[in-house]
Amino acid sequence: xxxxxxxxxxxxxxxxxxxxxxxxxxxxxxxxxxxxxxxxxxxxxxxxxxxxxxxxxxxxxxxxxxxxxxxxxxxxxxxxxxxxxxxxxxxxxxxxxxxxxxxxxxxxxxxxxxxxxxxxxxxxxxxxxx
Numbered sequence: 001x002x003x004x005x006x007x008x009x010x011x012x013x014x015x016x017x018x019x020x021x022x023x024x025x026x027x028x029x030x031x032x033x034x035x036x037x038x039x040x041x042x043x044x045x046x047x048x049x050x051x052x053x054x055x056x057x058x059x060x061x062x063x064x065x066x067x068x069x070x071x072x073x074x075x076x077x078x079x080x081x082x083x084x085x086x087x088x089x090x091x092x093x094x095x096x097x098x099x100x101x102x103x104x105x106x107x108x109x110x111x112x113x114x115x116x117x118x119x120x121x122x123x124x125x126x127x128x129x130x
Contacts, residue, residue, distance in 0.1 A: 007111040008039045008068070008097045011089020013128065014048035014055055016113045022128045026111065030064035038111075041068045041096040043078055047089030068096040081121075090117045097123050 007026075016023045030036045040059055045067070049056040059065055070078060074095050081091035093110045100108040109124040118125045 003107075004035050004037055006037045006039060006100050006108040007126065008041065008093050008100065008108060009044065009065070010041075010093035010110060010112050010114070010117075011044045011047040011051075011087065012114040012117075013112050014040065014044060014059060014089070015052055016128075017055065017058065018052065020113060020128070023113065026128065027062060027064050038065050039068050039096060039100060039108075040065050041070060041078075041089075041092035043070060043075070043092035044089035044096075047087065047092070068092075068099065070095060070099075074099060086117060086121075090114075094118070094121050094123055 013023055017027075027038065030038045045056045045059055070092065078088065078091040078095045081094055082088045086094070093112070097108045097110050107124070109126050110118060111126040111128055112118070113128050115125045115127040
């Protein structure tokens with residue numbers, strides 16, 4: 001039996017939904033793959049919607065995308081990362097992938113179009129530009 005694969009999308013990747021074939025293909029594939037789980041941190045949606053109004057509603061209409069609500073401790077962790085210079089939607093992805101990994105999927109990965117943001121944060125990253 002194959003195990004589930006958990007990918008967390010950050011705000012730059014959500015913004016890339018406006019025409020990036022890799023991102024669109026990943027989401028399309030997730031609709032048909034019973035083992036692939038795509039996650040969007042709520043704060044990443046908020047961050048992306050700040051740059052492109054309506055993206056949150058668009059994300060909410062896609063069945064293949066689950067949301068990761070952050071509790072108070074998670075939000076504080078994301079804000080600490082934000083204050084250290086990481087974009088809010090990327091900080092939320094770091095916290096979400098750590099939370100998912102701690103809960104039920106140790107192999108959770110951030111799938112992103114901007115992998116350079118995650119150097120030094122100790123999280124696994126999938127570069128969607130390749």
